[in-house]
């Protein structure tokens with residue numbers, strides 16, 4: 001009787017484990033159009049950015065390399081969708097959560113592609129960021145090997161992916177991946193779809209970011225995969241722009257009448273921009289950062 005009970009409990013546990021596994025696979029990786037995949041972030045595993053890949057006739061193009069541990073998880077999930085070789089990885093920008101996994105893809109046979117400005121930023125800034133992290137000790141920093149000025153395209157007749165420079169915005173070299181046929185846009189961190197954003201990054205250019213979003217609004221977009229947060233539509237670009245434009249204009253007005261950053265942090269309300277303005281602490285950091293940037297450039 002006791003043995004039977006133990007066997008039953010064991011069987012139930014197994015079912016629970018399998019269920020969880022099946023659920024996590026299907027919820028993380030999604031085919032958003034034939035041959036176009038999106039893998040959602042796993043923040044609890046410090047895989048914080050979203051990733052995509054496109055299966056061409058003979059090869060695969062990956063969009064954003066993630067952290068090294070993220071790259072490993074992505075490679076595993078990617079292999080469940082296709083056995084074609086990964087020829088190229090596009091880094092939307094040089095930040096670690098999008099580019100530090102480059103070496104794992106290079107070892108899998110890929111070249112890393114990004115904008116010229118992104119490459120320059122990677123070379124200038126990533127060695128220091130890499131050296132400062134204990135988590136990266138067992139991995140290798142790999143800069144992109146191919147770069148483009150304004151635009152380049154992967155096109156085999158069946159699929160077309162355009163890599164387009166949009167920055168400066170979140171960084172100097174931000175670029176996006178656009179699939180005109182499927183109307184899919186992978187935005188990197190120029191657009192997120194969750195509370196907060198990274199305008200406090202030292203590289204961020206507030207007015208440039210608005211111009212970048214305006215350029216992105218000219219594209220015909222049905223499905224939007226943000227750098228962070230949930231899948232969206234073109235509305236996410238409108239929402240992101242409204243939040244940033246509201247933030248920048250309030251700070252600029254405040255500076256104009258001689259207000260301090262402390263005052264503005266208390267006065268400016270951004271919670272009406274959902275979901276971007278829902279994190280009060282991040283709003284405060286953003287207000288201070290924009291204040292410092294605009295005050296400096298006056």
Ligand SMILES: [Zn+2]
Pocket residue numbers: 049095097098189227228
């Ligand atoms: Zn990011």
